[in-house]
Amino acid sequence: MDDKKNIILAVVLTAAILFGWPYVANHFFPAANPPATKIEGGKTTPLTPSGSAPAAEGAAAVRDLALVLKDGPRIPIRTPKITGSINLKGARIDDIVLPTYKESIARDSHAIRLYSPSGTKDAYFAGFGWQGEGLKTPDGNSVWTASGKELTPASPVTLTWNNGAGQSFEIRYSIDENYMITAQQKVSNSGAGTVAVKSYGYVSRAHPSTDPDTWTIHVGPMGVFNGAANYDVNYKDLEKGPASQSFQSTGGWIGFTDKYWLSALVPDQKAAFSAQMRKGAGTQFQTDISLAPVMLAAGKSVTQTNRLFVGAKEVKTLEAYQDAGIPLFDRAIDWGWFYWFEKPIFALLHWLFEHIGNFGVAIICLTFVVRGLMFPVAQRQFASMAAMRAVQPKMKALQEKYKDDKPKLQQEMMELYKREKVNPLAGCLPIFIQIPIFFALYKVLQLTIEMRHQPFVLWIKDLSAPDPLHILNLFGLLPFTPPAFLGIGVLALLLGISMYFQFKLNPAQMDPMQQQVFAIMPWMMMFIMAPFAAGLLVYWITNNCLSMLQQWWLYKRHPQLSAATAK
Incomplete structure (x- = not known):
């Protein structure tokens, strides 16, 4: 009866993990990049871009980008x-x-377009201007005169x-x-007379980013104010209200961050400034800064610098x-x-990539480095695991002797662990040690x-995307794409196999339920990890293989452990 209950519980747990994991993953872990390739007819084919953000409200007024770029100087x-x-208008x-x-x-493939003019489908742009009292300031319809023909690092443009009322305005643009x-x-x-004037800068976008905003990766408005990074506001917050968030700071910056791209306003770091994150009409959003106003007397000029x-x-x-x-x-x-931990992981991985030239090989080398650094800890854990296997006959004897007295059995088991100096959790500890490293590599x-x-x-053309070679559609020969949690690729299968053999080297669990869970865990992990970036699977497979090699070396060095286990 107990065996049947254990089997039922194991099946229920497996189903809960397999079918519940996609919902958990969507909430806590952003999906990997879209696959860079697809498999059709057993052949690898590059994927074309999937399209851009939907058109804003009033789509009839949206104009073609090429035509808009030809309007005006x-x-x-x-x-x-x-x-x-730069649009002179x-x-x-x-x-x-x-x-x-x-x-x-x-x-x-087209190059990444980050900014597009107002009136286009994906309008996204920035500008600088002035506000003032007692004077007319330039606006979005003002046409400026340029001092040069091109903005380059070697040639600034003014x-x-x-305004025809006694005030002149200049913006000297330079670029690095x-x-x-x-x-x-x-x-x-x-x-x-004297006029009051202050400079401002803004970044405006017609739509929120198409990149997902999750608890692990912030996408949306952000800034640094008074020495602290602020990720607290996202697009949904501004949509639900209040529609504007204000900040005061000396030093810092504000803008929009996407997964890979950034548009940020950087004021004079020695000057106090006001910043806002705003929700505009329709799906429009804006971030802006303004410096303190300056009283400008007749015959005087003032220059304020923003970036x-x-x-x-x-x-x-x-x-x-x-x-x-x-x-x-x-x-x-x-x-x-885990900033303090992820930055060194990135630095080491990027250094390896620069010297090796292949990112996958760099991940494998990173795994060797990590395993080397953790070798002493892992050795102690593997030794404890081997000792655990050696005392299994004594554990079974105690189970048989006290099968009707559970409290006494637990007491005797703990005495046995203490006497034999073994750790029943030794098989799990190496995995727990890997979690921070795995998460850092994921990030x-x-x-x-x-x-x-x-x-x-x-076929692995992008290690930041899932494995595109799916087994369930016979590597692209069948005309369908499996859903994410069923899209088992070759790397996911190798992960399951490597985990299976790694667990076989661990001591069997005395609790039948635990043993059954450990038996199905490799195959659950195969499904769970399939949608993750291929680079993560490469790391985990390599780590599993090195773990097995290290355990084999332990038995080779200490034959008494192997003999005790065999006995």
Whole structure:
């Protein structure tokens, strides 16, 4: 009867995990990147982009991007990492493309477009301006005059506009080799009286990001205020209300963070500023900053400097800006609570990749490094596990002797563990030790753009995406794609097999229920891990193989343990 109950409980537990896990994973763990390839007819085919965000309300007014870019005068932007243009109408930075990053691995894939002009389907842009009392300031319809023909790292461009009432306005745009645009905003007052003026900057987007916002990866408005990163506000918060969140700070920044991209306003770090995250009409959102107002007397001028970061969240690039004085700029990547642990994992993995050239091999080498560092701890645990196997005959004898006296059996078992110096949890401890490392690698694969679209071997074209080679559709020969939790790939199968043999080396559990759970756990993990990034599975498979090798070496070095186990 007990065996039947144990079997039923094991089946129920398995079903609960298999069918309940997708809901848990969707809430707590964001999905891996979309597969870079698909398998059709047994052949690997690159996937094309799946499309962009839906059109805003009033779709009839949405215009074609190419036509909008031809309207009105523009100043081209050319750097090694950015191409695009500045719209002289409104002095908006509304055309930004990242030529070093593609939408997919297909050869004809388009470069990532981050900014698009107002009136297009995916409008996303930034600008700088002024507010004031007693003067007319430029607005979105003002047409500026440019001093140059192109904005490059070697050639800044100054835009000028005169209100015809005694005040002239200038924005001197300069750009570095990466993703930072500097706007020096100057106002000159040649009128008869004093005017109050203050500069501002804004970033506006027509839709929320299509990247998922989860508890492990923040996507949406964020900023750093008074020395602390703020991830507390997301798009849904602004939609539900209040529609505006305000912040006061000296030093810091604000903007929108996507999974891999960032658009952030960086004011003068020595000046106090006000910042807001806003919900506009329809699906529009905006973040903005404004500096303190300045009283500008007749014949005087004032210059205030703001900056705009628009580009990829490259770890070393963000760290370089942080070292140059932008506080916590690397927190644009949501490292989370284990920041102190994930950054070294990333640094080591990226260093290995730079020297090896293959990201999958770098993950395997990382596994060797981690296992090497934990070798002494694992040895003690494996020795305890082997000793546990050796005392199993005594444990069975106690179970038989006290089968009708459970409290006495527990007491005698604890005395046996103490006398023989064994740990009944030894088989689980190596797994628990791996959890922080596994989570850190999960975050690195999910967050860092350096790992995006990195291939391994054969059909694995993107280690930050799930294994595309599914067994249930006969590797693409059958015309259907299994659901995520049934999409068992070759790597997931290898993971289950390696865990099965690893558990076979562990001592059998005396509780039949526990033993049955351990027997089905490898196959449950095979289903659970199948939708995760292929790089995580490569790490876990390698770790399982090294664990088995280490246990084999232990038995080879201590034959008495092997003999005791066999007896």
